[in-house]
Amino acid sequence: MKFSPSRLWAIVVKEFVQMRRDRLTLGMMAGIPVLQLLLFGYAINANPKHLPTAVLMADNGPQGRTLLYALENSSYFDFVRRVKTEPEGRRLLARGDVQFVVNIPENFTRDFLRGARPAILVEADATDPVATVNALAALNAAVNGALKNDLKGPLAFLSGTAPPVELQIHALYNPEDITAYNIVPGLMGTILTMTMIAITGLAITRERESGTMENLLSMPTRPLEVMIGKIVPYILVGYMQMALILLTARLLFRVPMAGSIALLMAVTFVFIVANLAMGITFSTLATTQRQAMQMSMFFFLPNILLSGFMFPFRGMPVWAQDIGEFLPLTHFLRIIRGILLKGNGFTDVVRELWQIALFAIVAIALSVKSFRRTLD
Amino acid sequence: MPDGLAIDVHGMTKRFDGLTAVNRVDLQVRTGDICGFLGPNGSGKTTFIRMLCGLLRPDGGSGTCLGHDVMTGSEAIKGLVGYMTQRFSFWDDLTIHENLDFVARMYSIGNRRRVVRESIERLGLEGQGNKLAGELSGGWKQRLALAACMIHDPKLLLLDEPTAGVDPKARREFWEEIHRLAEQGLTFLIATHYMDEAERCHRLAFILNGKLLSQGTVAEVIEQAHLTTWSVSGPDLTGLAGKLRVRPGVEQAVAFGNTLHISGDDADALLGAIAPFRAAPYEWRGIDSSLEDVFIHFMGGRAGRQMEGPRMDGPSS
Numbered sequence: 001m002k003f004s005p006s007r008l009w010a011i012v013v014k015e016f017v018q019m020r021r022d023r024l025t026l027g028m029m030a031g032i033p034v035l036q037l038l039l040f041g042y043a044i045n046a047n048p049k050h051l052p053t054a055v056l057m058a059d060n061g062p063q064g065r066t067l068l069y070a071l072e073n074s075s076y077f078d079f080v081r082r083v084k085t086e087p088e089g090r091r092l093l094a095r096g097d098v099q100f101v102v103n104i105p106e107n108f109t110r111d112f113l114r115g116a117r118p119a120i121l122v123e124a125d126a127t128d129p130v131a132t133v134n135a136l137a138a139l140n141a142a143v144n145g146a147l148k149n150d151l152k153g154p155l156a157f158l159s160g161t162a163p164p165v166e167l168q169i170h171a172l173y174n175p176e177d178i179t180a181y182n183i184v185p186g187l188m189g190t191i192l193t194m195t196m197i198a199i200t201g202l203a204i205t206r207e208r209e210s211g212t213m214e215n216l217l218s219m220p221t222r223p224l225e226v227m228i229g230k231i232v233p234y235i236l237v238g239y240m241q242m243a244l245i246l247l248t249a250r251l252l253f254r255v256p257m258a259g260s261i262a263l264l265m266a267v268t269f270v271f272i273v274a275n276l277a278m279g280i281t282f283s284t285l286a287t288t289q290r291q292a293m294q295m296s297m298f299f300f301l302p303n304i305l306l307s308g309f310m311f312p313f314r315g316m317p318v319w320a321q322d323i324g325e326f327l328p329l330t331h332f333l334r335i336i337r338g339i340l341l342k343g344n345g346f347t348d349v350v351r352e353l354w355q356i357a358l359f360a361i362v363a364i365a366l367s368v369k370s371f372r373r374t375l376d
Numbered sequence: 377m378p379d380g381l382a383i384d385v386h387g388m389t390k391r392f393d394g395l396t397a398v399n400r401v402d403l404q405v406r407t408g409d410i411c412g413f414l415g416p417n418g419s420g421k422t423t424f425i426r427m428l429c430g431l432l433r434p435d436g437g438s439g440t441c442l443g444h445d446v447m448t449g450s451e452a453i454k455g456l457v458g459y460m461t462q463r464f465s466f467w468d469d470l471t472i473h474e475n476l477d478f479v480a481r482m483y484s485i486g487n488r489r490r491v492v493r494e495s496i497e498r499l500g501l502e503g504q505g506n507k508l509a510g511e512l513s514g515g516w517k518q519r520l521a522l523a524a525c526m527i528h529d530p531k532l533l534l535l536d537e538p539t540a541g542v543d544p545k546a547r548r549e550f551w552e553e554i555h556r557l558a559e560q561g562l563t564f565l566i567a568t569h570y571m572d573e574a575e576r577c578h579r580l581a582f583i584l585n586g587k588l589l590s591q592g593t594v595a596e597v598i599e600q601a602h603l604t605t606w607s608v609s610g611p612d613l614t615g616l617a618g619k620l621r622v623r624p625g626v627e628q629a630v631a632f633g634n635t636l637h638i639s640g641d642d643a644d645a646l647l648g649a650i651a652p653f654r655a656a657p658y659e660w661r662g663i664d665s666s667l668e669d670v671f672i673h674f675m676g677g678r679a680g681r682q683m684e685g686p687r688m689d690g691p692s693s
Contacts, residue, residue, distance in 0.1 A: 001451045004484065006481065006484065007481065007484070010481035010482055014467070017470060018467065018470065211461055212466065212467055216482075218461075220483065
């Protein structure tokens, strides 16, 4: 029996009709991307500003006030409370009412004018490093800038000589440090992974659970026709999700798209196929839809955590990076961020793409093999 | 189909993880016959049927199905066989028309539209083709399944408990349809639990624990069981049944209305067992064993040893 395109087409048509009637899955396929985009895109900010800050002013001199203005102007600090004692400040930190306490000590003005380099103490609630790290980094520049004007005459020596080297920093691709620029492209890969694996898994175990698979296989059809017939509709679903996310990324989040969208679409094909093949493999191992769902969750978790979607890939220990390198999502994230933010071209992309392709080939071989086995 | 055997297989065997589900089963079914396939749940009926229609690869055996080798010709066989699964296995979320159309496409039927339309007309569902299959009642689902199994004009129909959960009227109509089709030359292998259905078959095959115990016409199968049955009427039959069941030679003591049927495969031992109760108030009568008596007798397992007769190990290699 030869591979028959018309039988393949029959299966594809059937899948589409069933998909159209399955409101819940349909809603999931469109709803999940939109919901996740809005939540992640709007709700998550790795560079928080306007953090509540208390101030303990034991000295009311002009320099102290200049300093506070400068801090407020950095937009990281909002002075919401004034405290009288250090324990009072600590209590506010402990209760979580403020993120920082700025302590301007007694005799600050006097010591400053004497050139005695008085200390300013900034206490931070550093339980969540992400929340404080950017604000603390902005401190130094704000303090130095604020007091520059006062370093005149006898105090000129304090402004110091020029540092031995000049440090120039260019933060490329996302200079304003906008979280959405990083998260939204990452979401494309994450959402594709989730829907492609879960939905193919469900589509095949559903046939098995309801007994229709037995019927299907008693007809003169090749396993490959059934498999491809099941995959094709979801490739289209994947592209529709992709288009939906790209559109939202552009219109709502104004994510830059420096590279070629056509290239991105082409690369996505390999990624979608890799995930679909994985989903089919899961579905051959699972006997019920519930099991298929659990397995896809099990696969999804390391994808979220180890791919560099949520946390910096280079921040992980080597063993975790090694696991991450196996996941297609890791490479897809590098590709999509590369294309959209950096404007990477084909030659840059290939370095990551071949690893997704390798995963896809192994997953396809595995799924064909296990799919055949379930027939007996 | 040329006259002769639609199914002619020997030594069919299937093992799952060391467990033998079907053990060297020989089966011959003549073209145009309705063969009833009997056996308790888990006896291997479904596995045997799945091997015949190419869903499972046999671990051993030889023979032909519709003239094609069962070991190597499963693809050719698939195109000529209609298989109706135990559970309704068409797509609930497709309409009647979509289901039939899909099946027709899968069998690469040439004039698909006409065939599907005619099939719906034969079902008597004109104008209802757009109804979802999942909304049909049990009887209608079963008729739809039969129609879908037959859309590619198969020569052999394998029906796995086709009337489970179908009301008596629909069952009767179903069997009339089957006899009509058999007269047209179609061959049937029908797995069933129902004795009245078994009696409507031309021939029967009885399978237990993967082994074929008996095959032949209804009369032959009953004859092969060598079962003797007595009917008794009188007071307190329940009490009598309890006393009889523990006596040697008595296999079954089953109530049928106002009488009790006592069966055993050793006529002399049975006679000895009932001797103490032959006097009044009981009235005894020797009767023919029914198919159900034979069915229970086979299931009881006593016959398992004796019935492994020459038929079983005959021609298979």
